Amino acid sequence: MLGWIFFIAAFLSVSLPAAPTIRHPLANVEWDSSRNPTEDVSHLNQKSLRMEIQRGSNLYILLRQVGVSSDQIMEILKAARPLRNLGQLPAGTKVLMRWNRSNTEIPSRLEFLLDPIRSLVVDKNLDKWRARIVAAKRNVRYMGFSGLITESFWESSQRVGLPAHLAIELADVFASLIDFNRESQIRDRWRVVVERVYADDLPVGWGDIVAAEFDNQGIIYSAARFEKSDLRRHYYSRNGNSLIRMFLKSPLKFGRITSGFSQKRFHPILKINRPHLGIDYGAPRGTPVLAVGDGVVEYAAWRGGAGKTVKIRHNSTYQTAYKHLSRYAAGLTSGSRVHMGQVIGYVGATGQATGPHLHFEFYLKGRYVDPLSVDFPSADPLPQRYIAELQETYDGYFEHMPPWQDPQKVELLLTGTSGPIRLGSE
Ligand SMILES: [Zn+2]
Structure with a gap:
C-alpha cells in the first residue's frame, strides 16, 4: 500500500459557452405541473403560472382554460408562426404565463420551453404580439455523491446514481494509486x-x-482538480503531490487478477512447477489493454507461447510486456511512442493460454519484478508558487463534499433490507 495519504484540490473559473445575461423567468417561480388551471383561477391576478401541455391537449385548449379568447389565441399563434407552430407543441412542453395586474384576462407574456437551452417568448408590446427566441443562461453547480462498497466499486457507484462515465473518471483519478479492481474491498468508501x-x-x-476521496481500509486518498495554463491538468493532494504516478497500477481498467507473481507455480498447461514471473488479469476477449506508462514500443510481434506481445521501454530502468493479445492497437509498431493509459492492444488468448487473459510483465533493469510490490515514484509535484492557490481551490471544492457513508450500512445493503439509497446532493 502506498504510504502517502492526504491530497488536495484546486479551483477554477469554469468556462462555458457564451452566457447571455437574460434571466430565465422559469427560474423565479416554483414549477407545479400538477396544477389544474381550470380549478384554480383565483391566483391569476398574481404574476405568473406555469403549466404543461398535456397529452391529447394543445395550446388552444390550455389558453381557453385560463380564459384567453379565441381571437387572442389566434394572434399569439400568428405572431409565433415564423419561429414555431405553437398549435403543435408536443405534450410535456412547459409554458410560463404572466399577467399584469391591470389585465387579468389576457396574459402579457408567454414563454415556451423548447429545449433545455432555448425558450420561445411571445409578449405584447403596444397592443401587438411579437415572438422571439431567448437563450437560457448556463451555469455550473457542484453536486456530491457518496458511496460504500459492498461488492465492487462499480456496483457502489451505480447504487447511488453516479453516471457511468463519471465512475470511470473517478477510477481514472486514482488510477496510479489504487487499482479499483484489485484493491477496493468491502466497506471501502468514496465520495x-x-x-x-x-x-x-x-x-x-x-x-x-x-x-474526490477514497477510503481504502482506513487509508484515505484525497484529490482535487487544479489547472494552470503552463501545466497539464492534474489532480493533486492538498500538499501539492500529483496523483499521476510514473505507472498505472493496472494495464486494464476493469479486470481482475487471476494469478499473481510467484517464483514457483504449477503451470496449468505444461503441468509442471514453473515460476510465474508476471501477473494474469482475467478479462473478456477484446478488453482494451493500456500502456502503464509513457515509453517507446520495443516490439509488437508474435513471441512463441506468449502469442501476440507488446513490449514497451519506459526509460533506461523500466520495461513492461503485455502477452496473449488478440490484436494490437491500430498503427502500433516497434518504435511507436506511447503514453500512459494509451490503448496498445486487446485481451486475447494467442500462444499458450487456457482462455482470454492478459499476462503482464514488469522489468527493472532487465529483471522481472512484481509490479504490485514496487512503490514507483510519482510525477512532479505542483511547483511551490502554486501551493497557496491550490489549497484555496481544494478547500473550496471540499466544501461541497457530501458526508461519508456509514460502513455499518454494509450489512443492511447486503441483506437488501435498506432498499436503494441515493446520496447525490447539491
Ligand atoms: Zn501469466
Missing part, C-alpha cells in the same frame, strides 16, 4: 464532487470531477 451544468434551473449535462 466525489462533480460539476452539474444547468441551463437556467434545468440540469442539462455533466462536467468534470473536481474533488
Whole structure:
C-alpha cells in the first residue's frame, strides 16, 4: 500500500459557452405541473403560472382554460408562426404565463420551453404580439455523491446514481494509486464532487470531477482538480503531490487478477512447477489493454507461447510486456511512442493460454519484478508558487463534499433490507 495519504484540490473559473445575461423567468417561480388551471383561477391576478401541455391537449385548449379568447389565441399563434407552430407543441412542453395586474384576462407574456437551452417568448408590446427566441443562461453547480462498497466499486457507484462515465473518471483519478479492481474491498468508501451544468434551473449535462476521496481500509486518498495554463491538468493532494504516478497500477481498467507473481507455480498447461514471473488479469476477449506508462514500443510481434506481445521501454530502468493479445492497437509498431493509459492492444488468448487473459510483465533493469510490490515514484509535484492557490481551490471544492457513508450500512445493503439509497446532493 502506498504510504502517502492526504491530497488536495484546486479551483477554477469554469468556462462555458457564451452566457447571455437574460434571466430565465422559469427560474423565479416554483414549477407545479400538477396544477389544474381550470380549478384554480383565483391566483391569476398574481404574476405568473406555469403549466404543461398535456397529452391529447394543445395550446388552444390550455389558453381557453385560463380564459384567453379565441381571437387572442389566434394572434399569439400568428405572431409565433415564423419561429414555431405553437398549435403543435408536443405534450410535456412547459409554458410560463404572466399577467399584469391591470389585465387579468389576457396574459402579457408567454414563454415556451423548447429545449433545455432555448425558450420561445411571445409578449405584447403596444397592443401587438411579437415572438422571439431567448437563450437560457448556463451555469455550473457542484453536486456530491457518496458511496460504500459492498461488492465492487462499480456496483457502489451505480447504487447511488453516479453516471457511468463519471465512475470511470473517478477510477481514472486514482488510477496510479489504487487499482479499483484489485484493491477496493468491502466497506471501502468514496465520495466525489462533480460539476452539474444547468441551463437556467434545468440540469442539462455533466462536467468534470473536481474533488474526490477514497477510503481504502482506513487509508484515505484525497484529490482535487487544479489547472494552470503552463501545466497539464492534474489532480493533486492538498500538499501539492500529483496523483499521476510514473505507472498505472493496472494495464486494464476493469479486470481482475487471476494469478499473481510467484517464483514457483504449477503451470496449468505444461503441468509442471514453473515460476510465474508476471501477473494474469482475467478479462473478456477484446478488453482494451493500456500502456502503464509513457515509453517507446520495443516490439509488437508474435513471441512463441506468449502469442501476440507488446513490449514497451519506459526509460533506461523500466520495461513492461503485455502477452496473449488478440490484436494490437491500430498503427502500433516497434518504435511507436506511447503514453500512459494509451490503448496498445486487446485481451486475447494467442500462444499458450487456457482462455482470454492478459499476462503482464514488469522489468527493472532487465529483471522481472512484481509490479504490485514496487512503490514507483510519482510525477512532479505542483511547483511551490502554486501551493497557496491550490489549497484555496481544494478547500473550496471540499466544501461541497457530501458526508461519508456509514460502513455499518454494509450489512443492511447486503441483506437488501435498506432498499436503494441515493446520496447525490447539491
Ligand atoms: Zn501469466
